[in-house]
Structures are given as C-alpha cells and as structure tokens.
Amino acid sequence: MNKKIIWGFGAIAALGVSMLIAGQAVPKAGLPVLTTSAGQSTDVTTLNIVLEEAAIGYDYCDVPTPEILADGVGLGGRKSANTGFYAESTTDLAKYPAGTQFKTIIFAIGASLKGMGASGLTLDSEEARLKKVIELCKQKKIFVMAVHIGGESKRGPAGSDNERMIDAVAPLADYIVVTKDSNKDGRFTKIAAAKKIPLTEIEYALGLVDIVKQVLQ
Amino acid sequence: MNAKRLIAMAGTLVLAVLLAGHLSTAGGSGTSDAFDAVIAGEGCTSILVGKDASTDGSVMATHTCDCGTCDWTWRHVPAADHKPGSTRKIYHVSQYKTWPPSEGLKWDVYKKDFAGLEIPQVPHTYAYHHAMFGYMNEKQVAIGESTIGCQRKMQNPTPAAKLDLTMLTLLGIERAATAREAIQVMGSLAEKYGYGFHDDGEMLAVADPKEAWIFEICPVGPLWTPESGKPGAVWCAQRVPDDHVSVCPNESRIGEINLDNKDFFMASPNVVSLAVEMGFYDPQSGKPFNWKKAYSPVNGSAASTNGRIQRLWRFFDIVAPSQKLKPETPNMDLPFSVKPDAKVSVQDVMAMTRDRSYGTPFDPVLGIRGGPFKNPNYYRQTRVIDHGLAEYSTITQSRAGLPDPIGGIVWIAFGSQDTSCYMPLYAGMTEVPKSFMVGDHWTFSRDSVRWAFDYTDFHVQVVYSEAIKDVQAAQAKYETELVARIPEIDQQALALYKKKPAEAAKFLTGFGINNATTVTNAWWKLGDDLLVKYNRLYLYNAEKRGMVRGQPATPEWWKKAARAFDILMEPDKK
Numbered sequence: 001m002n003k004k005i006i007w008g009f010g011a012i013a014a015l016g017v018s019m020l021i022a023g024q025a026v027p028k029a030g031l032p033v034l035t036t037s038a039g040q041s042t043d044v045t046t047l048n049i050v051l052e053e054a055a056i057g058y059d060y061c062d063v064p065t066p067e068i069l070a071d072g073v074g075l076g077g078r079k080s081a082n083t084g085f086y087a088e089s090t091t092d093l094a095k096y097p098a099g100t101q102f103k104t105i106i107f108a109i110g111a112s113l114k115g116m117g118a119s120g121l122t123l124d125s126e127e128a129r130l131k132k133v134i135e136l137c138k139q140k141k142i143f144v145m146a147v148h149i150g151g152e153s154k155r156g157p158a159g160s161d162n163e164r165m166i167d168a169v170a171p172l173a174d175y176i177v178v179t180k181d182s183n184k185d186g187r188f189t190k191i192a193a194a195k196k197i198p199l200t201e202i203e204y205a206l207g208l209v210d211i212v213k214q215v216l217q
Numbered sequence: 218m219n220a221k222r223l224i225a226m227a228g229t230l231v232l233a234v235l236l237a238g239h240l241s242t243a244g245g246s247g248t249s250d251a252f253d254a255v256i257a258g259e260g261c262t263s264i265l266v267g268k269d270a271s272t273d274g275s276v277m278a279t280h281t282c283d284c285g286t287c288d289w290t291w292r293h294v295p296a297a298d299h300k301p302g303s304t305r306k307i308y309h310v311s312q313y314k315t316w317p318p319s320e321g322l323k324w325d326v327y328k329k330d331f332a333g334l335e336i337p338q339v340p341h342t343y344a345y346h347h348a349m350f351g352y353m354n355e356k357q358v359a360i361g362e363s364t365i366g367c368q369r370k371m372q373n374p375t376p377a378a379k380l381d382l383t384m385l386t387l388l389g390i391e392r393a394a395t396a397r398e399a400i401q402v403m404g405s406l407a408e409k410y411g412y413g414f415h416d417d418g419e420m421l422a423v424a425d426p427k428e429a430w431i432f433e434i435c436p437v438g439p440l441w442t443p444e445s446g447k448p449g450a451v452w453c454a455q456r457v458p459d460d461h462v463s464v465c466p467n468e469s470r471i472g473e474i475n476l477d478n479k480d481f482f483m484a485s486p487n488v489v490s491l492a493v494e495m496g497f498y499d500p501q502s503g504k505p506f507n508w509k510k511a512y513s514p515v516n517g518s519a520a521s522t523n524g525r526i527q528r529l530w531r532f533f534d535i536v537a538p539s540q541k542l543k544p545e546t547p548n549m550d551l552p553f554s555v556k557p558d559a560k561v562s563v564q565d566v567m568a569m570t571r572d573r574s575y576g577t578p579f580d581p582v583l584g585i586r587g588g589p590f591k592n593p594n595y596y597r598q599t600r601v602i603d604h605g606l607a608e609y610s611t612i613t614q615s616r617a618g619l620p621d622p623i624g625g626i627v628w629i630a631f632g633s634q635d636t637s638c639y640m641p642l643y644a645g646m647t648e649v650p651k652s653f654m655v656g657d658h659w660t661f662s663r664d665s666v667r668w669a670f671d672y673t674d675f676h677v678q679v680v681y682s683e684a685i686k687d688v689q690a691a692q693a694k695y696e697t698e699l700v701a702r703i704p705e706i707d708q709q710a711l712a713l714y715k716k717k718p719a720e721a722a723k724f725l726t727g728f729g730i731n732n733a734t735t736v737t738n739a740w741w742k743l744g745d746d747l748l749v750k751y752n753r754l755y756l757y758n759a760e761k762r763g764m765v766r767g768q769p770a771t772p773e774w775w776k777k778a779a780r781a782f783d784i785l786m787e788p789d790k791k
Contacts, residue, residue: 042374046439151376153330205375206440
C-alpha cells in the first residue's frame with residue numbers, strides 16, 4: 001500500500017468521524033446564559049441579536065473575568081463604562097434572580113485588534129483572560145458553546161490573531177457551531193473530532209436562532 | 218499658604234479645568250444617542266458644493282480620509298470591454314486593513330479576501346482613479362465619504378453580506394456615467410448581494426458635472442440571507458440643491474424624505490418598512506418618517522458635547538455666517554444644506570478642509586491648549602475638520618462645459634491638510650504618479666509621496682506657530698499659483714483633445730505627474746529647511762549663516778503659566 005492510498009484512507013476516516021460528530025444531536029444546556037466575545041470582534045453583536053430573535057434573555061459582557069462570571073446573573077451589578085467595558089442584562093430576573101449561576105456561556109470567536117484596543121486588551125491578555133474564564137466554567141460545570149460566524153475571510157492564515165482565538169476556545173468547548181464558510185478548511189471539524197466535541201455547521205447566522213433555542217430551552 | 222501661591226493655584230486650577238474640558242469651550246464626551254445606535258464620531262468629513270454654489274460652476278465633493286493607520290496608496294484602473302457572460306469578482310475590502318510591505322501593497326494583495334461571489338460583468342467599465350474608495354472616473358462621476366454608523370441591530374458583519382463600502386464605490390464608479398446612475402448601481406447591488414461585513418452606516422457624496430447627492434446606506438441586520446427575498450441593504454439619497462452646500466461629519470444628514478420628488482430623492486424599496494419592522498419608526502405616531510432619526514440618530518449639539526460634534530455647526534458657520542446658526546442647536550435640527558453667503562471656490566474648499574475652528578468656542582489653541590507655539594495638535598478633545606489624522610484628502614471637481622477627461626479633477630493632499638499641498642489629477646490621466654502608489658505608516662520611504670508631507674509635518678510640530686508660516690508660503694507658491702494656472706492647462710488640453718483625445722490624455726498625464734513630482738520634491742526640501750531653520754529651538758538663517766538666540770520667543774503668557782504651575786506643585790513648607 002503506497003503513501004497516497006494510506007493518506008486517502010486517513011482522509012476518508014477523518015471525514016467520516018467528523019460527519020458522525022457533526023450529525024450528533026444538538027446538546028441541551030439551559031439558562032441563564034452569558035454571551036461574550038473571544039477576540040472582541042463585532043460577531044458578538046450578531047450573537048446577541050440571534051438571542052433576541054430567539055426571544056431568549058441573556059447577560060452580555062465583552063470582557064468577563066472569572067470574578068464577573070462567578071457573580072452570575074446581573075454581573076454583580078456592573079455597568080457599562082466609557083473605558084470600553086460593556087455589561088448588559090436582559091435575563092428574566094423573575095426566573096433567574098440576580099446572582100444565579102450561569103448554566104451556559106457562549107463565545108463568539110473573532111479577533112479584532114480594533115475591538116481589543118477599545119477594551120484595552122492585547123492578544124496575549126485576551127488569551128490569558130479566556131483561559132481563566134474557561135477554567136472556571138469547567139470547575140462550575142458551565143456549558144461552553146463556541147460559535148464562529150465571521151466566515152472565511154475573517155479566519156485569516158495560520159498563526160493569525162483569529163486562529164489564536166480559535167485555539168483558545170474551540171478545543172475546550174462543549175459544543176461548536178460554525179458557518180460553513182468559517183470551516184471551509186475543516187479546521188473546526190478536526191478540532192471537534194480530536195476532542196470529541198459535537199459540531200454543527202450552519203449556512204448563515206440565521207441558522208443559529210433555532211440552535212440556541214434547542215440548546216438553551 | 219501665601220497670597221501669591223493662592224493666586225497661582227487658582228489660576229492653574231482654571232487652566233487645568235480648561236484643559237480637562239469641563240468648560241463649554243472644549244472636550245467632553247462623545248455623542249451618545251438613542252439606546253442602540255452605533256455612531257462613528259471620529260472618522261472622515263465630506264463637503265459637497267452644488268454647481269450654482271461654486272465660483273466656477275463646478276460640482277465639488279470632498280473626503281478627508283481621517284484614519285491614522287490606513288492605507289494611502291492610489292491606483293489608476295483603465296477602461297475595459299468585457300465579453301458577454303464574463304463575471305466580476307467581489308472582494309471583501311476593509312477600509313482599515315493593511316499588509317506589511319513584505320507581503321505586498323494593499324491594491325496588489327486585497328484579492329486574497331475573495332468574498333466568494335462573482336456577479337455578471339457589464340459590457341464596458343470606465344477608467345477611474347481610486348485609493349480607499351473610487352474617487353473619479355472618466356465620466357466625471359466623483360465620490361467622497363464619511364462613516365455615519367447605524368442602529369446596532371442593523372449591523373451585519375456576517376459573510377452573508379458580500380459587499381463592503383469600498384467595493385461598492387469601485388463598482389459604482391466603474392459602471393456609472395452619472396451620479397444618479399452610480400447611486401442606482403451601488404444601491405441595487407447592495408440590495409441584491411447584501412451590504413455590511415466590514416462596514417455599517419455610511420455616507421457617500423456622489424457628484425457629476427450637474428448634481429451632488431448625499432447617498433446613505435446601512436446594513437439590515439445579521440440575520441439577512443439572500444434567499445429571504447428581502448433587500449440586503451437599506452439606502453436613501455438626497456440631492457443637494459444646485460445653489461447649496463452641505464457636509465457630512467460622521468452624522469447622517471438625510472431627514473424627512475419625499476420619494477415623489479424624484480429629482481431630489483431616491484431610496485431602496487424597504488426604506489420605511491424596515492424601520493417599522495425593526496421598531497425604529499411607528500407610522501401610527503403621526504410623525505413623518507425621518508431617515509436619520511430612524512437609522513442613525515445622534516443626540517447633542519456642538520455645545521452640549523463640548524465640541525465633540527462641532528464640525529456640522531462649524532461648517533455652516535464658515536459658509537453661511539449670516540444664518541447665525543447656534544452651536545447649541547441639536548445637530549439633528551441643523552439644516553441638510555445651506556445657500557452659502559458667497560459662492561465658494563476650490564481654494565475656499567481647500568481652506569474648509571484645513572479648518573481648525575480657530576476663533577470659535579472650540580478653538581484648540583485657546584488658552585494654554587496649544588502650548589507656547591499654538592500647536593492645534595496638542596489638544597484633540599475638540600473634533601475639528603482638520604484633525605491631523607488624514608491619510609489624504611480629496612476635493613473632486615466635476616466641471617460642465619469641458620470634455621469629461623479634462624472637466625474632472627481630483628485634488629489630493631497627503632497627510633494633515635494644514636501642512637500639505639493639494640495636487641490635481643485630471644480624470645483623463647492614464648496613470649498616477651508612482652510615488653502615489655507606494656508606502657505605509659510603519660516604514661519610512663523616500664519613494665512614497667506621503668512621507669514627504671509627513672516629513673514636513675513632523676518638523677512643523679515643534680514650533681508650529683512659526684513653521685506653519687513657512688508651509689503657507691510654500692502652499693501659496695505650489696498650490697495657489699497652480700489653481701490659477703488650471704484654466705490655462707484646461708485650454709492646452711482642450712486644443713489637443715479637439716485634434717486627438719489620446720494626445721490630451723498624454724498631456725494631462727504628463728502634467729499631473731510632473732506637478733506631483735515638483736511638489737513632492739519641494740516638500741522634502743521644505744522639511745529639510747525647517748529642520749535647519751528651527752534647529753534646537755533657535756532661529757538659524759541659512760543665507761546669512763547666522764543664528765538668533767531667544768528666537769522663536771517663548772511668549773510671556775506661557776512663562777507665567779509655567780511659573781503658576783511650579784508654585785502649585787511646590788511641596789507645602791512647614
């Protein structure tokens with residue numbers, strides 16, 4: 001058997017595994033949910049609009065720390081400030097009073113140097129922040145959902161800012177949702193297969209509306 | 218604490234408060250606005266002049282490309298014929314994205330960001346000059362730009378939106394022979410293929426020899442899909458009356474609209490329905506639909522924001538002081554356009570792009586703000602038209618009565634307008650100067666025109682109030698005199714054009730490149746001269762080979778302010 005055939009079988013096997021994973025049912029997590037960004041791109045705005053379209057209340061913080069996450073619904077009463085910090089809560093407080101621990105956190109992956117600059121972050125500090133936040137999620141069993149809806153041209157080449165954000169979040173997620181053109185090179189499929197993470201591909205951001213309904217309700 | 222110290226302290230406190238921007242003369246926070254709007258407060262300024270508002274009958278549109286980190290390189294794209302069935306590839310072009318020189322120049326490598334869309338090509342595309350946007354084509358269709366922002370829910374950074382603003386302007390200018398056509402081309406393509414991705418609410422000044430239009434466009438939200446059958450953009454355009462002037466300083470300018478008046482308004486079919494659908498307009502309110510209030514609202518005035526949004530008021534203050542518009546008037550209530558007190562020339566417009574609001578309550582060198590040498594760049598809390606951040610500024614002139622290749626001119630000044638020099642590129646030029654095609658912010662290059670102007674600008678900063686006079690003398694020589702020579706250049710080109718248009722194109726190309734080379738060389742030398750003249754903060758006279766100590770003199774008021782500050786900072790004596 002020559003190398004080409006071995007590589008061919010390998011590729012088919014990898015594809016099969018990824019398809020199996022991609023075909024898995026959408027996992028259930030539940031509310032309350034915190035939305036945030038990994039990389040500070042505007043894709044998190046899209047994520048928030050998706051939740052609004054799905055009529056799901058949420059808390060949003062652009063740069064949550066473990067302390068903010070630990071404060072639960074209402075984000076400890078923190079307010080947006082002119083320093084590039086955004087905090088917002090539309091969570092139904094009758095069902096989930098202030099301080100209730102989040103059951104789910106959704107990261108919109110997408111690096112924007114402009115966004116990070118506005119938040120006073122660098123790539124390194126953003127990576128470090130994400131690491132700490134995800135560590136706390138694992139401790140508290142908060143479901144981590146990673147979405148990438150920025151498409152191919154926002155992916156960037158290997159080693160790019162965006163790729164570093166993917167590496168910081170996707171392999172540690174409990175569920176990954178990506179638009180097809182964000183996954184043209186199969187990068188998310190490979191991560192999902194290697195880490196046995198359910199993955200769903202969608203055509204447009206609109207496809208995320210039904211998914212968040214299933215995951216969160 | 219003695220009386221002297223108390224007085225010093227009081228004086229310094231007043232200065233400190235002024236510096237901090239707590240008085241109405243400067244500073245303050247940016248424009249806040251209705252809950253969810255995203256406003257672009259620090260971008261470009263675009264001025265429009267109708268044909269009957271200009272001294273020479275030209276229609277003008279400007280763009281101060283205020284960025285600070287963007288690409289400044291220019292390209293000429295020749296006209297082309299296309300076979301039936303051919304396609305035009307669409308690329309995502311970010312206004313802000315640049316590549317390191319080792320990877321190539323922006324307009325050589327931007328095609329790496331293919332948007333995954335090819336649209337049917339038209340049989341013929343026009344020649345044009347472009348940089349960050351398409352600026353002037355061979356039919357004298359011209360464009361200027363200013364970002365206006367939009368309601369947050371409208372942003373669409375998803376790849377479903379195939380068209381960014383830069384790409385739209387390239388398509389508009391390569392396909393349109395009139396301003397109205399350009400608006401229809403850009404609007405309809407945005408509706409069909411989706412608008413947004415890198416951009417959100419944007420304004421374009423679209424001009425031709427007859428008309429000037431303000432075209433505003435916004436995305437329709439991230440959940441739009443091409444299969445929805447709905448427009449992927451919402452847009453509206455309003456014509457500036459021929460005898461009026463207008464401006465867009467990062468704020469939407471179109472208010473109530475009358476689509477029955479087709480000579481003055483155009484819009485996408487969803488212009489009102491989208492606002493209703495998204496909850497930005499209630500038809501039952503009894504109020505007429507208002508474009509800017511629905512899609513890109515801005516609260517505040519020049520005064521209430523301490524000068525943060527004073528450009529709109531300031532422009533009208535410059536062109537129509539007789540109207541006595543007040544800086545306290547909310548910007549949303551200022552007029553769409555005004556008839557200027559006097560017709561404006563291209564040089565008047567150049568001066569407007571250089572405006573720093575001197576002598577107004579928002580003067581950036583008021584008090585001690587500018588330091589001892591009145592440098593307007595020290596105090597940037599007040600947002601003036603010339604903010605010192607421009608990659609380049611353009612003034613397009615579309616002139617009836619001349620063949621298009623001669624009638625169209627785009628004047629370009631690289632770097633900060635106050636220390637730069639406007640150079641003309643005629644629409645009929647078949648190439649742009651090589652020095653216009655290279656360079657970036659992070660690598661100094663003597664091959665790049667932009668660095669010549671930054672070189673002078675840098676040497677002006679040290680002793681601004683003195684060195685700017687040297688720059689103004691150079692501007693008088695290389696800009697004012699050239700403006701005066703334009704009718705002569707026109708006539709020479711016209712004579713050639715009548716014999717053979719291609720000869721006129723060669724002449725105009727040679728003239729434009731030669732002039733740009735002359736001016737660029739002059740600015741390199743000016744930078745050298747300023748370095749020598751104001752070396753070590755003394756005054757060196759190269760001709761007399763002498764040096765004057767104590768000149769340029771530090772003003773007495775500055776010395777007093779420094780002493781007052783010293784006293785304030787002294788530790789208390791026990």
